[in-house]
Amino acid sequence: MRKKRILSGMRPTGKLHIGHYVGALENWVKLQNEYESYHLIADYHVLTTDLNIENIYENSIDMLIDWLATGLDPKKSPMFRQSQIKEHTELALIFGMLITTSRLERNPTLKDQVRELNIENISFGYLGYPVLQASDILLYKGDAVPVGEDQVPHVEITREIARKFNSQYGDVFPEPVPLLTQFARLQGLDGSAKMSKSLGNTILLSDDPETVKAKMKKAVTDPKKIRKGDPGNPDICLVFSYHKKFNKEEVPEIDAGCRSGALGCVDCKMNCAAKISLFLEPIIEKRNYFEKNIDIVKDILADGEKKAKVTAGETMNDVRTKMKLG
């Protein structure tokens, strides 16, 4: 019996940040030992919100290097670009017939994003984003999908499409379950709910110690703690949430020092910056290796795409046979 399979992916927006690590990569690295993992560079998905994709290849390579540097193992997990596996779009076309537009319009994630990004006119592709995502997952017969809370409605749509296909044409697809990421999303340096390059509030996985320090200086803290000696509230401090992730051992001491006022924010931030840089050190080292050996990265991608094509081809054979399209 084959190992259970997961499909996970990211849009290639270039170099990744620590929020990507905490919200996804850390989990993917653990899961690759337990599941047969497929990792998708979702380059077609970028088009749903940005038609200007002239740097898509460079961004894909940068993201792939971050995946490898944080511990994804290409021997365990094929990594590939969505645009290179034609079956994604073929299956998305078929799936588009199995779901109504009103169902897609009711998608709460879509409503949130439209509000967040201030989108006035939704394209057909943007509305159908979860359909393409369903094809990404089901093309590899994913049993599970590692996601954050906000993506759970999309997995539900994938499940509905799988059910609809199976009842209409015969069993081909599993109904994948969401595997929720354990750690809550990492806030941005400006206190925004999420770290995002477009908001300019990130610490990149490739940032050197001086850059991390400079960025941490700007991080928001408890606004009532103005100077050392003022008692603060770590529970509402962004820097403290970073300590909880990257400096677990010192959390009780920092908590007490902040509340009593004995600890000043500048020292606290610089300590946090040092711990984050310590965490980034081996990642940057591996990054540098892959950047200097870019042919290895390209070979990994080519190999991943070869493996993905085989699985995708097998699934499409099943689909065509059941639909009598053979």
Ligand code: SF4
């Ligand atoms: S001392 Fe540290 S935890 Fe407390 S408010 Fe300042 S930065 Fe935040």
